[in-house]
Amino acid sequence: MSRNGRQLSSRCVSAGEYGTVCKNSDPQAAGRMCDMDVITATRRQRQQTSIISRGTSGSLLTAMACLLGFAAGCGSSDDANVADNSAASQTTAAQGEPAANEAAEPARPMPGGETGDLESVVADGEKTGDSVDELAKRAEQLLQAGDVVGAVRALTQAIGKNPRSPDVYVKRARILSQAGLHTRAIADVTKAIELNPDDARLRNTRGFYFLSQQKHDRAVQDFNDAIAIDLNYPHPYNNRGLLRIAQGDYDTAVADFDAALRIDPEYRDALNNRGLALVRLERYAEAAESFSAAIEISPEFPGSWNNRALANHKLGENEAAVRDLTQAIKLKPDQSKYYLQRSEALEALGRTAEAEADLNYAVWLQQVAAINLKISASPGDPGLWVRRGQLHLTIDRPASLNRARADFVHALQLDPDCATAFSGLAAIHLREGNVEQAIHNCTQAIERQPHHTAYSLRGDAYLEQGEFDLAIEDFTAARRLDETVARAYLLRSEQHQAAGNIQQASADRERAVELDPSLDPDAPPREKPKPQAAPAFPDEAVDVTESGEPE
Incomplete structure (x- = not known):
């Protein structure tokens, strides 16, 4: 694409800067986003991450519970698909992402009111003629389809049929x-334990839920009971070790992980978490060995690659840290914290440009994640779809234009008069070189709601066509003053010069230099700003793993 097409990504893009343009849209969801804002936000978050990583050990448990999705209001941290941009997620960026091998799948973002629906469904327990097995199978199918309330209703009916099935x-x-209904969840597991008191897995599961709520005394009792029932069951050792980490008792935690590994030497989670405890003890070489063993067992698990990167960084092996984080990113490309941490390692190696690129992409992932959460809560708001489409336009990735296009088209399905969606489509056509269609979409936007973005984009399109008068007219309507506008005046001055309109040529040239002093051949070259130094690599940017659910 031409210089003008590329210029679009370096300017501010706004959905709500000139007023709410789409009907039924949330004005809080549409806001101004500039590249410099992105860089500043990323640096601020890295600084917060470093500060958080030096906090109390109790915050680790909050992070673990959040990232598994077992704490209220928490979601997956796969930023480009499921949102996670809360204060809790900033903690988890520094302190880990649990990836349970026996726990339930990560919680889906639930539309508003659905938690209340679950409460009433559990209380109702309506009758049905289906068998317990049929109801359990239906619950699985409904859960796979995303119907959480329906799944709970089916299981509640199954319990009504046979209240003695743990x-x-x-x-x-x-x-x-x-x-997030932890009290009810614990009540259900407690009932299962009453029906089958000698099942160590049920004790471990309830302990896991208590651990997620930071009820340490109740959790450790369940883990101890599970171990007493079955000395050869490794998972309660692993979870008790995590509890010890949260309490700051790292040596005892290592002992628990070692006990789990004596039972199952290929227990990846225990190896991974043992490495975490060793990092806390500053035994980095041993930690790296533990993470390497976990990688050998499960090379597809990105958390161990990420954790070994931390150990390598602590050992001064930043090239190795970059390699490990690159592998973690290949396995989980939408995990923002991996880019943040690779940025730190790259910065330590003096590879500033690559570090800055990782910084920008990490914050972009987090912004998309935040919009995804809002879309999940309000899917009928066209402004949210426009905002996500605009975010896709700010990143140069293979599928970004198609994803943006789909979002803008969806916004127009929700509101056929959504002016910013037409502007978004115009931006895509301009990048693809379809200038006439870009002009048409901008005109559609302006007819519905005149706003600066549409005028600015149409000015770019007219500049591509060499229609300098029309381009400058639109740039003026957009109140836009930048290097592209300066270029339009310079090109028009050359056009006037060739036509013999010396006075007009001189005026346009003066205006061009006023907007962009670098166009003055006598002006000294401008110095590029020096990049800011990055903060220290987070001390606890690790992935921990829990084992909660029965086999």
């Missing part, structure tokens, strides 16, 4: 815990 209580507890 498996059904455990399945319902899993969903309720993901929805």
Whole structure:
């Protein structure tokens, strides 16, 4: 694409800067975003990350619970698909992402009111003629389809059919815990334990839920009971080790992980978490060995690559840290913290440009994640779809234009008069070289709601066509003053010069230099700003793993 097309990504893009343009849109969701804002926000977050990583050990447990999705209001940290941009997510960026091998799947973002619906469904327990097995199978199908309320209703009906089936209580507890209904989830597992008191896995599961709520005394009792029931069951050792980490008792934590590994030498989670405890003890070489063993067992698990990167950084092996984080990114490309941490390692190696690129992409992922959460809560708001489409336009990735196009088209399906959606489509056509269609979309936007973005984009399109008068007219309507506008005046001055209009040529040239002094051949060259130094690599940017659910 030409210089003008590229210029679009370096300017501010706004959905709500000139007033709410789409009907039924949330004005708080549409806001100004400039490249410099992105860089500043990223640096600020890295600084917060470094500060958080030096906080109390109790915050680690909050981070672990949040990232597993078992704490109220938490979601997956796969930033480009599921949103996670809260204060809690900033903590988790520094302190880890649990990836349970026996826990339930990560919680889905739930539309507003659905938690209340679950409460009433559990209380109702309406009758049905289906068998317990049929209801349990239906619950799985509904859960796969995203119908959480329907799944809980089916399991509640199954419990009504056979209130002495511990498996059904455990399945319902899993969903309720993901929805943030921890008290009800624990009540369900407690009922399962009453029905089957000698099942160590049930004790471990309830301990896991207590651990997620930071009820340490109750959790450790359940883990101890699970171990007493079955000395050869490794998972409660692993979870008790995590509790010890949260309490700052790292040596005891290592002992628990070692006990789990004596039972199952290929228990990846225990190896990974043992490495975490060793990092806290500043035994970095041993930690790296533990992470390497976990990688050998499960090379597809990105957390161990990320954790070994931290250990390598602490050992001064930043090239190795970059390699490990690159592999983690290949496995989980939408995890923003991996880019943040690779940025730190690259900065330590003096590879500033690459570090800055990782910084920008990390914050972009977090912004998309935040919009995804809002879309999940308000899917009928066209302004949110426009905002996400605009974010896709700010990044140069293979699928970004198609994703942006889909978002703008969806916004227009929700509101056919959404002016900013037409502007978004115009921006895409301009990048693709379809100038006439870009002009048409901008005109559609202006007819519905005149706003600066549409005039600015149409000015770019006219500049591409060499229609300098029309371009400058639109730039003026947009109140835009930048190097592209200066270029339009300079090109028009050359056009006037060739036509013999010396006075007009001189006026346009003066205006061009006024907007962009670098166009003055006598002006001294401008110095590029020096990049800011990055903060220290986070001390605890690790991924921990828990084992919560029964097999």
